[in-house]
Amino acid sequence: MRPEALALLAAACWAVAALFSAPASQRLGAFTFSRWRMLFASLILWAIALTTGGWRSLDASALGLLAISGVIGIFVGDTALFACMNRLGPRRSGVLFATHALFSAVLAWVFLGESLWGWALVGSGLLVG
Template sequence: MGYEWLALAAAALWAVSSLISVTPSRHLGAFAYSRWRMACVTLMLTAMAAFNGGWSTVSWDFALVMVLSGLIGIFIGDTALFACFNRVGPRRGGLLFSCHAVFSALLGIWLFDESLFGWKLVGALLVFTGVVTAILFGQKSQKHQIEAITGSLGVAVMLGLTAALCQSLGAIIAKPAMQTTLDPVAASAMRMAAAFSAHSVLRLSGAQIAKPRQPINGRILGMVALNGFLAMAVGMTLILFALQHGDVGMVALLSATTPIMILPLLWLYTRHRPPAAAWLGAILAVIGTGLILQF
């Protein structure tokens, strides 16, 4: 399987997990939700790396890089993303987060001399245009609570763009290490453990922002664990595998199709059919992806 398909598979998992995240994130709050989620995923990835022998590929230099990547990309980035989702829902939050494709492409060109030329450039532009079109014009109504806007829209925009930038920086930081023999599962475990440790220190400090809005229960914990397994234990590990073989910018652009994939899922969940413009965006993204895969 080429890295392109790995990135697309991760995008599909993120679409499903973003819907699962809404209820527990609004129940616990962004910080408490992220902390519980990271605890679950750290345990999953640590066990997976032990099972496949991935810890034997880790050196001290790799560990330091992955800790930094986890603090920026997961501790800051993921927490900001779920705070954004809590305010504007997964569809609008997805639009803002998809800007990580632009950040990653520009940073990849600047730092690694990566390139986007010819039909691949056309395809990349179509993918991003399709993402923006689908999110801007898809499901514009707020008839379902999952689509409701709460709080300041300006704050939500800032949180979404912060999440996108941190995701890009986290991937850029991890890129050199992922081009070595470092096991992606072990790398994901280190990133997640670093983010969970930071969240734990914040909670132990007694900071009000880290306290849960409501107590966790068995149902909420199950949703947190399922979301973490799909999005991080599987999805983010696929992205790290993809980074071993592909350009940061191209991996980011393909993984940015998550907002396209979420449209039919929202239709099933809310029973409100997206308008024609949303499907136009999806078609543009499919054509763009085809060009990327062909050339």
């Protein structure tokens, strides 16, 4: 399958999942919902990794960084996302979350000296629009 089609399917899954998870997040609370979500996602990931042997290519030295990245990026980020969703609703929080690419580009420009040109700039403009 083409990468563009896979990216479109991933975006569609993300959007639909936000609509399905909004009632559960409101009922359970952001922290509890994130904890249950991480538990089930971890079980599925471990099952797939064990059956396919996907962990064999991972260096042992990278396990600590992987764990820190998961805790900060997924657990803290998802908890904040669902807390935002509980306050704003799934549609408004989805629009707010879509601006993370703009903020990433601006912060990369300010702190790392990166710049966007050509199609990357056009795509960023379309995303913000």
